[in-house]
Amino acid sequence: MTNIEADLQKNPQFDWSASECELGIDRSGIINIGWLCSDRPCQMGKAAKTALLWEDHQGVEKVFTYNDIRILSNNIAAYLEGLGLKPGERICLFMDRVPELYIGFLGILKLGAVAQPLFSAFGEESLFTRLDNAQTSAIITQRKHALKVRKIRDQLPNLRYIIIVDAGEGALKEREIAMDMEKLPKADDYKVYPTKAETSSVLHYTSGTTGQPKGAQHVHYSIVSQYITAKWVLDLKDDDIYWCNADPGWVTGTSYGIIGPWVNGVTQAVLDSGFNAERWYKFIEKYKITVWYSAPTAIRLLMREGKETVQKFNLSSLRHLCSVGEPLNAEAVHWSKETFGRPFHDTFWQTETGCIVITNHPALPVKPGSMGKPFPGIEAAVLNPQTFEPVNQTGIAGLIALKPGWPSMVRSYWNNPTGYQNKFKNGWYLCGDRASIDIDGYYWFMGRDDDVINTGGHLVGPFEIESALLEHPAVAESAAVAKPDPINMEVVKAFVVLKPGYAPSDDMELDIMNLIRKRLSPLAMPQEIEFIDALPKTRSGKIVRRILRAKEFNEPLGDMSTVMND
Numbered sequence: 278m279t280n281i282e283a284d285l286q287k288n289p290q291f292d293w294s295a296s297e298c299e300l301g302i303d304r305s306g307i308i309n310i311g312w313l314c315s316d317r318p319c320q321m322g323k324a325a326k327t328a329l330l331w332e333d334h335q336g337v338e339k340v341f342t343y344n345d346i347r348i349l350s351n352n353i354a355a356y357l358e359g360l361g362l363k364p365g366e367r368i369c370l371f372m373d374r375v376p377e378l379y380i381g382f383l384g385i386l387k388l389g390a391v392a393q394p395l396f397s398a399f400g401e402e403s404l405f406t407r408l409d410n411a412q413t414s415a416i417i418t419q420r421k422h423a424l425k426v427r428k429i430r431d432q433l434p435n436l437r438y439i440i441i442v443d444a445g446e447g448a449l450k451e452r453e454i455a456m457d458m459e460k461l462p463k464a465d466d467y468k469v470y471p472t473k474a475e476t477s478s479v480l481h482y483t484s485g486t487t488g489q490p491k492g493a494q495h496v497h498y499s500i501v502s503q504y505i506t507a508k509w510v511l512d513l514k515d516d517d518i519y520w521c522n523a524d525p526g527w528v529t530g531t532s533y534g535i536i537g538p539w540v541n542g543v544t545q546a547v548l549d550s551g552f553n554a555e556r557w558y559k560f561i562e563k564y565k566i567t568v569w570y571s572a573p574t575a576i577r578l579l580m581r582e583g584k585e586t587v588q589k590f591n592l593s594s595l596r597h598l599c600s601v602g603e604p605l606n607a608e609a610v611h612w613s614k615e616t617f618g619r620p621f622h623d624t625f626w627q628t629e630t631g632c633i634v635i636t637n638h639p640a641l642p643v644k645p646g647s648m649g650k651p652f653p654g655i656e657a658a659v660l661n662p663q664t665f666e667p668v669n670q671t672g673i674a675g676l677i678a679l680k681p682g683w684p685s686m687v688r689s690y691w692n693n694p695t696g697y698q699n700k701f702k703n704g705w706y707l708c709g710d711r712a713s714i715d716i717d718g719y720y721w722f723m724g725r726d727d728d729v730i731n732t733g734g735h736l737v738g739p740f741e742i743e744s745a746l747l748e749h750p751a752v753a754e755s756a757a758v759a760k761p762d763p764i765n766m767e768v769v770k771a772f773v774v775l776k777p778g779y780a781p782s783d784d785m786e787l788d789i790m791n792l793i794r795k796r797l798s799p800l801a802m803p804q805e806i807e808f809i810d811a812l813p814k815t816r817s818g819k820i821v822r823r824i825l826r827a828k829e830f831n832e833p834l835g836d837m838s839t840v841m842n843d
């Protein structure tokens with residue numbers, strides 16, 4: 278029987294407070310994610326149980342028990358405190374998927390500081406924007422990424438410490454210090470900071486249509502949602518070996534790549550390596566992964582790889598599969614049933630929701646192509662885009678909206694109260710996506726409601742790309758839009774207007790692409806650049822990306838009344 282069925286049988290009335298009870302916490306008392314994910318499992322008799330099975334791309338393995346992660350995260354918290362870092366300060370984690378990232382995350386939270394994880398493939402400009410915005414006090418990184426930090430640190434007066442986890446004998450620059458996690462002074466009985474439900478915990482940056490990325494601020498109370506959704510949707514059980522292949526630079530990698538499994542006392546496996554079908558299958562076979570949380574892009578890559586590759590491995594340990602980040606095509610569900618003997622279960626959510634909100638949970642029959650129904654305790658609706666009232670009619674598309682109040686809802690955007698307020702209309706939180714609801718209450722995803730580009734489950738904002746494009750000496754103006762792509766669903770395409778005296782060429786195109794890849798990230802790099810004479814604009818001068826996008830997707834242009842004719 279699945280966890281959700283067993284629990285609902287005992288107690289059919291859903292209430293978040295039942296989860297608080299299971300976690301032994303109280304909304305008005307002390308709640309600390311770092312403690313709940315490491316000390317508590319130890320207190321529950323799991324001290325010697327494996328918490329983390331780690332392997333890198335060269336096959337180097339490390340194993341950590343719950344007691345190991347408890348002590349090591351204590352040591353890190355004490356070390357950071359010893360440096361003078363205080364509760365509430367932002368401490369950035371800027372690393373590949375090394376153990377220090379996962380355990381450091383708990384350490385930062387035990388100190389009462391705010392963990393700010395950033396994707397290690399970010400270039401110096403993406404990094405700068407987010408460290409500058411959050412007024413980050415310290416960054417924990419690896420030698421290979423420290424070079425990017427060095428380029429920008431002089432423009433970051435708040436950044437007091439650059440902590441390098443693998444410095445070895447390497448030479449350190451000013452403000453840089455070495456922290457060898459395995460050799461830190463012991464702080465076995467570290468006194469975890471008494472954070473409360475509403476104390477800030479994790480700060481994740483997410484992209485919007487306008488302006489620079491927004492810092493979605495979460496609080497320690499979020500763990501209530503992450504605990505129960507991991508238990509019910511991922512169906513995590515005591516003897517599971519769980520694998521979430523998302524990077525903790527994104528919310529999936531923290532909510533369900535750190536907090537969800539560990540607060541449930543489950544063993545999780547981490548592979549510090551990019552996509553490679555054979556390596557992934559081998560990883561599942563070797564560690565006998567039972568529950569796997571993946572994404573449509575990865576599934577499409579595996580599908581492309583074909584049957585021969587899958588057949589080389591014994592993947593019979595897999596018992597439950599979930600997916601997030603983009604619409605999960607019906608083909609992918611059918612393929613996974615055929616290949617693994619079980620369907621992928623879709624889960625819909627966002628950086629801002631902090632937890633899965635609409636899903637094919639394991640007790641719900643899967644309708645391939647639909648993302649399922651709202652999770653118990655989540656009130657969702659599809660709103661009419663003009664009135665912001667629920668459409669209350671099956672099959673009619675509208676805006677996906679949620680009633681505020683679930684535990685892991687984003688509490689603010691860092692330094693951006695207006696951006697935060699704009700997410701709410703008529704008492705609803707708007708996700709920025711469109712869907713319709715069928716007669717059985719299942720949600721069918723239609724697309725985003727804005728110009729944000731979803732490339733392989735990662736959101737990229739046009740503004741950040743367009744700002745970086747302007748740094749190229751030949752670029753006068755530009756617009757970044759989504760272009761359909763068979764593997765990544767969407768990729769970035771840039772329309773560029775050149776300054777007088779510059780002519781389009783293949784070299785110019787490559788040069789511009791490289792600039793974005795280096796300064797922002799490989800995700801943000803335009804896969805195609807089209808040079809044009811002028812951008813479509815409204816009479817008030819705003820770029821109408823919708824028109825450029827519609828061309829790429831072969832969609833109707835919609836209302837053109839405010840667009841200038843040129």
Ligand code: WT7
Pocket residue numbers: 483527528529600601602603604605623624625626627628629648708709710722725731734735736
């Ligand atoms: C956006 C949120 C939190 C997960 C990782 C992404 C899209 C997410 C689905 C899904 C269709 C999905 C939406 C959403 N998205 N899951 N199951 N089906 N679209 O977090 O970076 O905040 O992106 O990803 O557009 O708004 P994120």
